[in-house]
Amino acid sequence: MRHTELTMGRSFALAFDDGDDFVAELTGFCAEMGIRQAIIPMFLGGFRRVALVGANGPLEDPEAPVWDDETVLHTVEAVGAATVAWSPESDSLAPHIHVAVGRKDLGAAGSVSHLLRAEVQFIQEMFLQEVVSPRLLRPKCGPHAVPTLSFEPGAETEPS
Template identity: 50%
Template sequence: MRAAELTMGRTFVVHFDHGDDFYTALAEFCIEHDVRQGFIPMFIAGMREVQLVGTCERLDNPDAPVWSAVHLENVEAIGAGTLAYDEESNVVLPHIHVSVGLKAHSATAHTSHLLGAKIQFLTEVYLVEVSAPSFIRTRQPAMYDVPLLTFGES
């Protein structure tokens, strides 16, 4: 287990517009407001299309991460995640999970890691900046090279 006491920074509500790319809009917001790390306790969204981690194929190793995508259209979503800063590439690295309901299929739900999305009508994101400690994603070679959140110096 890892833990760190957080020093909070600013708190935002961000509205993504119809047709926006979710991750592009999030990156633009982070640049414009100089947000490098934090967490998204919740967002609500209408999405024209989403790509989630998933597969319908039999898994050779059920313990290994799945890297393929499932494409869904016309969904309502609720999600949350974290933002870590990568100094080497000078970008914010989001880690977002969502639950989405297919509107045309009795709101049948899917839950997974969000790979990409296009906004339909709106997305309202609540974002809390973390001032300290630093959030870093460190790849774990012994765990299929998955980048895990770690904490740097305060």
Template identity: 80%
Template sequence: MRSTELTMGRSFALAFDDGDDLVKELTRFCTAQRIRQAIIPMFLGGFRRVGLVGAAGPLKNPEAPVWEETVLTTVEAVGAGTLAWSPETDSLAPHLHVAVGRKDLEAAGSVSHLLWAEVQFIQEMALQEVISPVMERPKCGPYDVPTLSFGPSSSRIAPS
């Protein structure tokens, strides 16, 4: 496990509008505000369409990450995430997870990594800028999974 103390910066409330591309608008906002790293403690609202990580059948290797996409429509959602910088792409690397309930299936639920989403009606988000340390998301491990890392003030906790 890695840990670090965060120095927080500005706080924002965002309200995404009907039809907005959530990830694109979030990235555009962060670029305009010069935000390279943040935590998103909460977002909630509706999505007309949403792309989540998910496979349509049995996993070939349950220990490996899943890269397939599943698309759901007309869902209510609540989520959270982090924003860090990708050294490989020199761009913002959002890591967002959501729990969604399908309106057409008695709120049947799914929980996964959010790839993209089209807002339906409204999506509200709290965003807290992180000033330090530097947060990056380099690809790590045997599967090149983008993984949150911290600058030099972070510490590693040894397993007990």
């Protein structure tokens, strides 16, 4: 495990509106406010459509990440959390968002996964906390080149 102490900056409450593209609105807000790294401890609300990482059937390699398969669900309630860091490979914002969703039409049957895309239904409420330092990065690491949260060189706390 790696760890570092964070210096926090501004705090924001965001209210997404019906029909908003959730990821585009989030990344647009961060760009407008000059936010390159943040934690999102919680968001909640509804999605008209949500695309999650998920396969329908056996995985070829259960130890490898699922990159290309997605599951699309409609009319769900959602709760989630995220981190926002900078991708050095793409030189862009790299949010890592996970959600738990329940389908309104199937007795709130649930799914939990990495969020790819979503269209807001009615409202999404989010709290976002900017991280001032250290720089949070999301380079590709490990045998499967998974974008992984890292800290600027020298920022990691040494084990005691």
